[in-house]
Amino acid sequence: NAGVMQNPRHLVRRRGQEARLRCSPMKGHSHVYWYRQLPEEGLKFMVYLQKENIIDESGMPKERFSAEFPKEGPSILRIQQVVRGDSAAYFCASSPQGFTDTQYFGPGTRLTVL
Amino acid sequence: QQQVKQSPQSLIVQKGGISIINCAYENTAFDYFPWYQQFPGKGPALLIAIRPDVSEKKEGRFTISFNKSAKQFSLHIMDSQPGDSATYFCAASMIKAAGNKLTFGGGTRVLVKP
Numbered sequence: 353n354a355g356v357m358q359n360p361r362h363l364v365r366r367r368g369q370e371a372r373l374r375c376s377p378m379k380g381h382s383h384v385y386w387y388r389q390l391p392e393e394g395l396k397f398m399v400y401l402q403k404e405n406i407i408d409e410s411g412m413p414k415e416r417f418s419a420e421f422p423k424e425g426p427s428i429l430r431i432q433q434v435v436r437g438d439s440a441a442y443f444c445a446s447s448p449q450g451f452t453d454t455q456y457f458g459p460g461t462r463l464t465v466l
Numbered sequence: 467q468q469q470v471k472q473s474p475q476s477l478i479v480q481k482g483g484i485s486i487i488n489c490a491y492e493n494t495a496f497d498y499f500p501w502y503q504q505f506p507g508k509g510p511a512l513l514i515a516i517r518p519d520v521s522e523k524k525e526g527r528f529t530i531s532f533n534k535s536a537k538q539f540s541l542h543i544m545d546s547q548p549g550d551s552a553t554y555f556c557a558a559s560m561i562k563a564a565g566n567k568l569t570f571g572g573g574t575r576v577l578v579k580p
Contacts, residue, residue, distance in 0.1 A: 385567060393572060394572045395555065395568070397569065400567055411567070447566070455566070455568065456512075457502075457509035457510045458509050459508055459509045460508075460509050
C-alpha cells in the first residue's frame with residue numbers, strides 16, 4: 353500500500369506565477385489535510401477536504417490560495433500570483449475517515465519563490 | 467487558545483542518555499496528543515500518541531507523560547541513539563470536532579552525539 357504521494361517534490365516559481373501542488377492520499381483514504389511549514393517553524397493547518405467538499409478552510413489565507421479534492425484524481429492546492437513569503441514546505445496528510453486519530457503525511461512539496 | 471507551546475527548541479544528548487521534550491496547551495477541548503518525528507527533507511511521521519484519559523503511554527524507548535490538570539505533556543526518549551537525531555513535534559487536536567485538524571508545537575531539534 354503506497355503512502356501519501358505529493359508532487360512535485362520541489363517547485364520553483366517566479367513572483368506572480370501560479371503554483372499547483374498535488375496530493376494523492378493513501379488508498380482507501382477519503383480525507384485530506386494540507387499544512388504549511390515555514391523555515392524553522394512548526395506545521396500550520398491550512399485546509400481539510402473530503403471528496404468534492406471543503407470541510408474546514410480556517411487556516412487558508414483569504415486571497416490567492418484555493419484547494420480542491422475532486423471525485424477523481426488528486427487533491428490540488430493552488431497558489432495564484434505567488435510572493436516570496438509563500439516559500440515554504442507544503443505537506444499533505446490523509447486519513448481514512450475524519451473522526452479518527454492518525455494522519456499520514458506525505459513527503460511534502462518545497463516551494464521556492466524567486 | 468489554539469496554541470501549543472513546545473520546549474526546548476533544540477537539544478543535544480549523548481548516546482544512551484534521555485531526551486525530554488515538553489509541550490503545554492491552553493485549549494481544554496483538545497483530546498488527542500500525538501508526537502511526530504521529522505527527518506530533514508521528509509514528512510512528519512507519527513511516533514506515539516496519547517488520549518487524556520491516561521497519564522502515561524510507552525512504546526519501546528518512547529514514553530509520553532500527560533498531566534491533564536497542568537495542561538502539559540512530554541516525550542521521553544530513553545537510551546537515545548544517533549538515529550534518533552531528528553526534529554520532534556508535539557501536536558494536539560479535537561477528534562470529535564470537525565476534521566481533527568492538528569495544531570503543532572514549534573518543534574525540537576534533537577541531536578544525539580555518539
